[in-house]
Amino acid sequence: MLAKQLFYTRLASIPGRYELFWKELDYVKNLWKNRPDLKVEDAGIAALFGLECFAWYCAGEIVGRGFTFTSYYP
Known part of the structure; x- marks a missing residue:
């Protein structure tokens, strides 16, 4: 029930955003x-x-790679 309420609350905020x-x-x-x-x-x-x-973009990329700086895991 809470997830449904959160969804509609977020949906209602779109015009203001x-x-x-x-x-x-x-x-x-x-x-x-x-x-x-x-x-x-x-x-x-x-x-x-x-x-x-x-x-923040760089931090997100590092987290997305599994906390490696060089490349993705094979």
Whole structure:
């Protein structure tokens, strides 16, 4: 019963997430248009966010390989 409730709760949150995605995308487009006015702090935060995304990607790949750094198990 709990799984069903969780499913419908997640399903109900999709329209809100969809709207927030487009708002964030519009914000990024606006920043890109006005990039000469971009502050160093904002650029630094964006760079750190990109670095964090890359780090989580690398961690996920390592976990997916069975905690090996070189290759997948044969």
